[in-house]
Amino acid sequence: MKLNEIAPAPGSRSERTRVGRGIGSGLGKTAGRGHKGQHARSGGYHKVGFEGGQMPLQRRIPKRGFRNAGAPIVSEVTLSMLADAAVAGVVDKEALLLRRHVRSRADHVKVICTGALEAPLVIKGLKVSAGAKKAIEAAGGKVED
Numbered sequence: 001m002k003l004n005e006i007a008p009a010p011g012s013r014s015e016r017t018r019v020g021r022g023i024g025s026g027l028g029k030t031a032g033r034g035h036k037g038q039h040a041r042s043g044g045y046h047k048v049g050f051e052g053g054q055m056p057l058q059r060r061i062p063k064r065g066f067r068n069a070g071a072p073i074v075s076e077v078t079l080s081m082l083a084d085a086a087v088a089g090v091v092d093k094e095a096l097l098l099r100r101h102v103r104s105r106a107d108h109v110k111v112i113c114t115g116a117l118e119a120p121l122v123i124k125g126l127k128v129s130a131g132a133k134k135a136i137e138a139a140g141g142k143v144e145d
Contacts, residue, residue, distance in 0.1 A: 072107035074127075079135055080115030082123070092124040117141075 019031035030040065038044040049056045082091050085099040093109050096102040102109050111123065113131030120140030128136070128143050136143060 073105055074108045074110055075102045075106035076110055076112050077101055077126070078112060078114040079117040079132060082111065082121055082136075083117060083119050086119065086121050089120065090122045090124060091126070093126065111136075 017027065018025070019027040020029075022028045033040045038046065049058050051057070077085075077096060081096070081099075081101045085091055085095045085101055087095045087098075093102065093106075096109060097104060108127055110127040110129065111132045112129050113135055117135055117139045121136065122141060123136060123143045125145070126143075133143055
């Protein structure tokens with residue numbers, strides 16, 4: 001086999017359609033552009049979303065809401081996850097990362113009052129909801145900043 005003998009399989013590649021090559025081709029005269037109008041002309045152009053002067057869809061629908069791209073990413077952790085992630089009775093962000101309860105891109109971690117906690121744990125460097133703080137202290141643990 002030589003480089004000049006390599007060819008695609010027969011029928012796998014169709015030839016490019018040549019427009020404006022006579023009435024018998026089916027795409028003669030107007031070459032598939034129709035009669036007159038902006039798109040029939042060379043250089044006929046309109047911007048994306050233009051609807052011929054009608055109010056475009058992008059401007060017709062109501063605009064609501066805003067998501068701040070610079071807002072900190074806060075991950076929520078339940079009380080039952082804390083017991084699972086505890087290392088020597090201490091829970092911090094690194095311990096939660098090791099157990100994959102929190103993603104590394106999270107800026108803050110907040111403990112919410114869902115689930116049960118029996119073991120006394122020390123929570124370090126995590127935000128804690130008021131209900132979760134009561135539950136942690138009721139189990140004999142404490143919350144440190």
